[in-house]
Amino acid sequence: MRLTRAAILVVLLAIPAALTGLWIRSADARLTELAAAPGEVAPVASASDVGYCNPELKRILRRVLLSCGLVGGDAARGCQPVQAKSVATMSGHDFNALFQPMKDRGGIVMFDKDKSELDAASTGLVDQVFADQRGASWFFVVARASPEGTVEHNRELSKARAEVVMTHLRQVFKDPDLDKEVGMLWLGEEFAQLETEFCAWKRSSSGACSPEQLNRSAFVAWIDCQL
Amino acid sequence: MRRSKPWLVVVLAGAFVGAVFAAVSTYDFVQHLDRQVHNLHCSFIPGVSHGAGESGCQVAMMSPYSSVLRTHVWGGIPISLAALSVFAFLVFYALDLVVTRRKDDPRATGFLALATALPALTSLVMLVISLAKLGTTCKLCVCIYLASAVCLIGGIALWRSAVREHRGSAPPDPHAERRDRHHDEPAFVGTAKTGSQARLVAVGVPTGATSTGFLAAMFGAGVGFVVLPILLYLALAPDHARFIGTCEGLPHPTDSYGVMVRLTHGSSSSSSSSPSSSSSSGTGTGTGASAGVPAIEVLDPLCPACRAFEQRLAASGLADRLDRKAVLFPLDNTCNWMVTEATHPGACTVSEAVLCAGDKAPDVIAWAFEEQDRIRGESGADPAAAARIVKQRFPELAACVGSPDARSRLNKSMRWIVANNIRVLTPQVFIDNVKLCDEDVDLGLEYTLSTMLDRHAHHALAPAPLDKPAASASPATPAASKPHGGTP
Numbered sequence: 211m212r213l214t215r216a217a218i219l220v221v222l223l224a225i226p227a228a229l230t231g232l233w234i235r236s237a238d239a240r241l242t243e244l245a246a247a248p249g250e251v252a253p254v255a256s257a258s259d260v261g262y263c264n265p266e267l268k269r270i271l272r273r274v275l276l277s278c279g280l281v282g283g284d285a286a287r288g289c290q291p292v293q294a295k296s297v298a299t300m301s302g303h304d305f306n307a308l309f310q311p312m313k314d315r316g317g318i319v320m321f322d323k324d325k326s327e328l329d330a331a332s333t334g335l336v337d338q339v340f341a342d343q344r345g346a347s348w349f350f351v352v353a354r355a356s357p358e359g360t361v362e363h364n365r366e367l368s369k370a371r372a373e374v375v376m377t378h379l380r381q382v383f384k385d386p387d388l389d390k391e392v393g394m395l396w397l398g399e400e401f402a403q404l405e406t407e408f409c410a411w412k413r414s415s416s417g418a419c420s421p422e423q424l425n426r427s428a429f430v431a432w433i434d435c436q437l
Numbered sequence: 438m439r440r441s442k443p444w445l446v447v448v449l450a451g452a453f454v455g456a457v458f459a460a461v462s463t464y465d466f467v468q469h470l471d472r473q474v475h476n477l478h479c480s481f482i483p484g485v486s487h488g489a490g491e492s493g494c495q496v497a498m499m500s501p502y503s504s505v506l507r508t509h510v511w512g513g514i515p516i517s518l519a520a521l522s523v524f525a526f527l528v529f530y531a532l533d534l535v536v537t538r539r540k541d542d543p544r545a546t547g548f549l550a551l552a553t554a555l556p557a558l559t560s561l562v563m564l565v566i567s568l569a570k571l572g573t574t575c576k577l578c579v580c581i582y583l584a585s586a587v588c589l590i591g592g593i594a595l596w597r598s599a600v601r602e603h604r605g606s607a608p609p610d611p612h613a614e615r616r617d618r619h620h621d622e623p624a625f626v627g628t629a630k631t632g633s634q635a636r637l638v639a640v641g642v643p644t645g646a647t648s649t650g651f652l653a654a655m656f657g658a659g660v661g662f663v664v665l666p667i668l669l670y671l672a673l674a675p676d677h678a679r680f681i682g683t684c685e686g687l688p689h690p691t692d693s694y695g696v697m698v699r700l701t702h703g704s705s706s707s708s709s710s711s712p713s714s715s716s717s718s719g720t721g722t723g724t725g726a727s728a729g730v731p732a733i734e735v736l737d738p739l740c741p742a743c744r745a746f747e748q749r750l751a752a753s754g755l756a757d758r759l760d761r762k763a764v765l766f767p768l769d770n771t772c773n774w775m776v777t778e779a780t781h782p783g784a785c786t787v788s789e790a791v792l793c794a795g796d797k798a799p800d801v802i803a804w805a806f807e808e809q810d811r812i813r814g815e816s817g818a819d820p821a822a823a824a825r826i827v828k829q830r831f832p833e834l835a836a837c838v839g840s841p842d843a844r845s846r847l848n849k850s851m852r853w854i855v856a857n858n859i860r861v862l863t864p865q866v867f868i869d870n871v872k873l874c875d876e877d878v879d880l881g882l883e884y885t886l887s888t889m890l891d892r893h894a895h896h897a898l899a900p901a902p903l904d905k906p907a908a909s910a911s912p913a914t915p916a917a918s919k920p921h922g923g924t925p
Contacts, residue, residue, distance in 0.1 A: 215536055219658065222529040226521045226666045229460060230467065231673055237470035238675040244471060245680070252860040255766075255851070258774045341841030343848045345774035345855070383845055386693050387852070434774075 256436070258345030262311035263435035270300070270308060272437050275348065275393060302402030309431060310407075315339070315346065316431025317412035318404070319375060323426060324359065326370035328378055332414040336375055337382060339412075339430050346432035351375045352395045354403060354429070356422040365398035371428045372396045404429070444598060445531055445540050447591030448553065452527035455556065455584030459524055462517035462577045466498060470512060470675055472876035479576050493567075494575035499745070499879050501752040502566050507883035511677035514670055516563070519663055520581055523556050526662035527588055530655060543603055544647040546596040548655060553592035556585040677881060678888055684872040686900030689856045690733065692762075694849035698791055698798040700734065700761035729760035730893050735854065735865040737767050738791055738805035739781035739813050743864040746878055747806060753883045758890050759868070763802070765791060765850045766863055771820070772847055775861050781809075783816030783823030785847065786838060790827045792846045793837035804830060869893055871900040 309316070317339045319332045328336070340349065353372035355364035372394040380388055397403075404427065409419035417423070465477045479494035497503055504513030530549055539545035560582040567574050736743040750756045767784030770776050787805045794801045805812070808826070815822035828835040837843050859865060866873040868889045877885035892898040 211536060215533055218529055218532050218536070222525045222532075223662060223665065226456075226460070226518070226525050226662075227669050229521075230463065230518060230666050230670055233464055233467040234470060234670065234673040234675070237468055238673070240471040240473070241675050241677075244473065252862040253775075255775055255854045255857075255859050255861055257855055337841040341844040341848070343845065343852075344772065345851075382842075385845070385849070 256345075257347045258434035259436040260434040263433075267308055268435055268437060271348070271433065271435055274395070275437070303405070305402040306404060306408075309350075309352075309429070312431040312433060313411055315342070315434065316429065317414070318408060318424070319371075319428040319430060320413055320415040320423065321371055321426045321428070323356070324367065325426075326367060326374050328374055329414070333378060333382075335412060335414040336378055336430060339432070340379055340383060343432055344434070346434045347391060347436060348433040349392045350395070350429070350431055350433060351392060352397065352402075352429040354397050354425040354427055355399050356425045357399045357403075358422070359399075361398060361400060365396065365400070368396035368398045375428045375430060399425070444591045444595035445534065448549065448588050448595060449528060449531045451553075451584045451587030451591055452524045452531060455581055455588065456521055456524035456528060458577050458580040458584060459517045459521035462494075462581070463515055463521055465494070465577075466503065466512065466515040466517060469498075469880050470677075472677070472680070472874075472881065481576050481580060492575070493571075493573040494577055496571050496573050497567060497575040497578055499749070500571055501749065501883075502563065502570070507753070508887040509884070510671060510674050511877075511884045512880040513883070514667055516559075517581070518666055518670060520556060520559070522663045522666050523552075523659075524584070524588075526659045527552060527556075529658070529662070533655075539647055540595070541599045541602050542647045543596065543599045544652065546592070546599040548647075548652050550589075550592040550596040552659060553585070553588040556581075557589035560585040677877070677884065680874055680877070681885060681889055681892070682871050682899050684874040685858065685860075686872060687733070687857045687859075687867055687870045689853075690867075690870050692853070694846075694853055696792070696846055696850040696853055697733070697762040697764055698794075698802075700763050700799055700802065729758050730890055731869050732759040732761045733867045733870075734761060734763045735766045735859055735863060735867075736763050736802075737769075737781055737784050737863040738765070738787045738802050739784040739809045740768065740863045741809065744806040744809060746864045746866075746882075749879065749882050750886075753886065755883065755886050755890065763791075763798075764853055765847060766854050766859070767847070768861070768863060772844065773851060775851075779817070781813055782820070783812045783826075786816075786823035786827060787812060788850070789838045789843040789847050790831060790834050792850070793834045793843050794831070797831075801831065801834075869898055871898050 317335045319328065319335055321327070321332075343349070351372050353368040353375070355368045355371075357364070359367070376388075376392060376394055379385070379392065385391075403421070404424045406419065406421060406424065408424060408429075413419070413427075415423075461478045465475070468475050477492065477494045477498065479492045501507065502516070504515045507513035527549075530552060534540045534542075534545055534549065537545075563578065564574070564582055567578065734743075736746075765788040767773055767788040768776050768780040769782060769784035770779050772785035772788075787801075791798050791801045791805070808830075812823055812826055815826065824838055827838055860875075862875065864878065865875065866878060868886070871889065873882075873885060873889065889898055
């Protein structure tokens with residue numbers, strides 16, 4: 211009888227212990243196995259790199275950004291018309307075509323003739339577009355002038371239009387990355403004048419959209435490309 | 438005398454069923470020691486799997502009430518292991534009553550009744566906790582509760598039967614003790630006037646009753662039944678401390694965008710200073726009023742896993758040792774380009790509200806955790822619902838939520854996420870820039886976090902090398918695999 215009792219004791223004591231030990235050993239083995247060969251994990255957060263960022267666009271983008279001082283440590287800020295034309299190495303029409311896919315990510319800030327001040331509608335549009343950065347890495351401000359006036363005057367006028375947008379962004383958003391992500395180009399009347407197809411973009415003025423009016427402007431857009 | 442047998446069978450059956458369900462529950466718990474997500478057996482039929490997803494069993498197992506010693510061993514010692522041991526002991530003792538022919542002995546059966554009271558009382562406590570604290574019940578647990586009740590009923594009935602049996606039996610037999618020593622069936626004269634438990638000790642006083650030594654030995658056996666598996670568990674438990682510091686760190690923890698929000702009421706809602714890297718003191722290097730160890734939580738206010746993590750952290754009692762800040766990472770494609778759909782609809786709007794709230798950010802987060810089911814549900818049907826709900830609750834934030842400034846700040850929050858190569862997953866926690874691995878944020882939270890805090894206090898908490906994680910860097914939907922506790 212003692213033997214029977216002892217046997218019952220041992221068996222019933224051993225069952226929980228053995229099961230527990232077995233299960234723990236099994237979990238430990240899986241743990242070691244998984245540590246050696248980790249399974250699938252969640253992707254790592256990254257900036258946007260959307261479909262229109264083809265190699266050609268990235269090549270142009272890299273050259274523009276390098277020449278305009280956004281990357282590469284150059285202290286220069288902004289590209290003048292001659293620089294833009296030379297780094298783009300393409301026609302004005304093709305240059306503008308690069309921006310066509312960004313219609314939903316940009317807008318056109320309209321200025322009065324021979325003026326470079328932002329009105330309320332313009333600041334509203336700039337704020338709206340800039341605040342919608344999402345995963346974009348680069349923000350372009352491409353200012354132009356209509357053909358009236360001298361080339362030199364229009365060059366300065368377009369530069370002033372680009373800078374007023376930049377100043378506004380600096381004042382409103384206080385973004386420490388501003389100088390690393392905002393590319394300014396002022397094209398005067400010399401290169402890549404906007405064509406009326408851009409009238410369909412968001413504009414700060416809902417009035418008439420003649421080619422002259424359209425080019426009294428600063429084109430702003432986020433570019434969702436990684437370099 | 439024969440009438441007592443059915444009750445013994447009842448006890449045996451209850452203990453056996455209880456042991457089976459406790460074993461299944463223990464198995465479910467133990468398999469999680471590999472730090473992975475597993476399906477649970479959650480059914481009234483032993484061994485039937487519930488499948489993936491939330492269930493009462495999942496809630497119960499992840500709750501702090503499912504185990505003890507959680508800061509000493511990863512996940513703690515499962516309560517179900519003790520239950521398994523107790524039921525095994527009840528089976529043993531019931532069989533022993535048969536073998537030693539003590540099934541009609543008031544003292545021996547009284548001891549059984551007392552022994553069955555232990556799992557019954559524990560079950561009652563756990564049931565109350567389950568209903569009051571967790572708001573749910575798990576089917577496996579319910580089966581264990583019922584088995585415990587069956588054991589108790591059988592145990593008490595058996596004892597009462599034994600008492601009644603001896604009330605009318607013959608006077609003491611002078612040779613009874615000798616027979617008892619020889620494990621023969623003893624004859625007893627019960628002295629109890631009623632069947633009450635309080636009088637149990639008086640029963641069987643006459644010579645020949647089950648000896649106190651026997652009962653003490655059985656008590657010792659019962660303790661052994663519980664202690665031995667626990668000691669074995671502690672001895673065999675995997676060393677999870679080796680994984681601390683092996684997950685990604687933060688290459689750029691500085692809050693240059695000023696987007697971090699305090700998770701406790703402090704002096705400011707967001708900080709432009711970093712929850713500094715490199716542990717320089719045991720009290721941390723946080724910049725706020727708190728003297729805790731700096732901790733950064735990457736969270737989505739509408740993420741159920743974030744809410745559950747918050748609850749577990751609060752229950753662990755370790756939150757007070759942390760100086761916590763949050764970086765918002767809404768898994769909602771309205772503002773987050775890294776997800777292709779709104780995993781948590783409305784999360785962008787609520788995150789903006791958190792950023793707009795300033796010192797009240799902890800209140801907004803707490804509210805969002807409470808209301809997240811409703812906000813997600815309504816926002817899924819109407820994208821404008823989140824803004825409406827937020828503005829109803831916090832009218833003072835109405836002008837800010839949806840403004841360019843709020844959207845820009847939320848965007849900067851996600852740019853901080855990108856700059857730090859953080860995975861598209863919430864919640865994620867960094868203790869002094871060392872990641873609390875995703876696999877350790879639920880069952881292993883108390884052990885891992887307390888170990889990390891101890892290491893921090895001893896200047897021994899080091900991050901993993903700051904290489905970019907090997908996974909794809911392209912924006913995509915969240916991974917199909919689900920690390921522990923995270924969303925998605």
